[in-house]
Amino acid sequence: MERPQPDSMPQDLSEALKEATKEVHTQAENVEFMKNFQKGQVTRDGFKLVMASLYHIYVALEEEIERNKENPVYTPLYFPEELHRRAALEQDMAFWYGPHWQETIPYTAATRSYTRRLHTVGRTEPELLVAHAYTRYLGDLSGGQVLKKIAQKALDLPSSGEGLSFFTFPNIASATKFKQLYRARMNTLEMTPEVRRRVIEEAKTAFLLNIQLFEELQSLLTQDTEGWDQSPPAAAPGLRRREDSKVQGSIPTQMPSEKPKQNIFSRGPLVRWLLTLSFLVTTVAVGLYAM
Numbered sequence: 066m067e068r069p070q071p072d073s074m075p076q077d078l079s080e081a082l083k084e085a086t087k088e089v090h091t092q093a094e095n096v097e098f099m100k101n102f103q104k105g106q107v108t109r110d111g112f113k114l115v116m117a118s119l120y121h122i123y124v125a126l127e128e129e130i131e132r133n134k135e136n137p138v139y140t141p142l143y144f145p146e147e148l149h150r151r152a153a154l155e156q157d158m159a160f161w162y163g164p165h166w167q168e169t170i171p172y173t174a175a176t177r178s179y180t181r182r183l184h185t186v187g188r189t190e191p192e193l194l195v196a197h198a199y200t201r202y203l204g205d206l207s208g209g210q211v212l213k214k215i216a217q218k219a220l221d222l223p224s225s226g227e228g229l230s231f232f233t234f235p236n237i238a239s240a241t242k243f244k245q246l247y248r249a250r251m252n253t254l255e256m257t258p259e260v261r262r263r264v265i266e267e268a269k270t271a272f273l274l275n276i277q278l279f280e281e282l283q284s285l286l287t288q289d290t291e292g293w294d295q296s297p298p299a300a301a302p303g304l305r306r307r308e309d310s311k312v313q314g315s316i317p318t319q320m321p322s323e324k325p326k327q328n329i330f331s332r333g334p335l336v337r338w339l340l341t342l343s344f345l346v347t348t349v350a351v352g353l354y355a356m
């Protein structure tokens with residue numbers, strides 16, 4: 066049996082989504098990675114990681130959008146020229162990772178969970194695709210524009226916008242007007258109350274997938290920096306390169322902060338001195354035993 070909508074639930078899908086994701090949006094703004102970002106505390110390593118994740122996410126999202134572009138559950142929201150980010154992210158990947166980026170960009174576990182969900186939705190529940198498109202594209206046209214300026218300043222990037230193509234929408238003259246159009250289109254989608262309820266739930270899931278991603282990236286960055294001080298860089302669990310290469314390892318980016326790998330012999334004079342002493346003691350002991 067279908068549950069009735071609470072009286073307070075707005076009629077328009079756009080309003081209902083905004084309302085229902087308010088809390089989880091605040092949560093997303095307040096994860097450590099995002100809080101640091103907003104304060105301008107974003108490193109090249111952190112930025113490269115998040116951009117590579119976005120590349121995988123948009124490849125999956127836009128593959129599913131293409132699959133469903135003629136499905137009436139999605140068609141009114143099909144704006145490839147205005148919105149699609151894959152080509153822009155390819156340019157950014159080349160900027161950040163160089164010409165062989167396809168073989169070297171990381172693909173983290175949380176990114177993989179996100180892309181897996183996108184493919185499941187696109188293939189088996191396309192009526193929920195609107196929730197993912199809403200969460201990403203309207204977010205990119207809102208807070209994304211603030212993040213662009215912060216990154217440009219913090220990372221000292223050229224004003225030409227190189228490395229930040231993802232944040233630039235050359236075919237959208239006014240983000241505010243485009244968002245209005247997009248909301249109006251969302252409101253034309255016909256759906257039963259049950260589907261509407263699932264769409265709203267899926268939007269919250271989409272936000273949670275983003276939150277999990279930021280949490281994972283933060284822990285990878287922290288682990289990696291901690292690793293430098295203690296022992297040879299620890300392999301970051303959950304981080305691998307592209308699926309086909311199946312490579313496990315720590316953040317496969319060129320770390321400006323990277324210190325040379327240490328072995329026991331490079332650990333300083335005390336360790337060397339102790340090793341020499343124990344070698345001498347062993348030699349004398351063996352000599353005495355043989356006498």
Ligand code: HEM
Pocket residue numbers: 079082083090093094099100102103199200201203204205207208209211272275
């Ligand atoms: C530092 C992090 C973030 C900041 C500063 C930020 C900021 C904003 C701002 C200022 C708006 C406009 C609100 C309005 O028009 O009333 C907005 C809207 C939005 N944001 Fe964010 N945001 C952040 C993170 C995120 C994340 C991680 C997501 C999801 C991936 C997201 C998704 C959205 C969506 C979907 C909207 C449109 C809401 C609507 O009008 O229905 N935001 N954000």
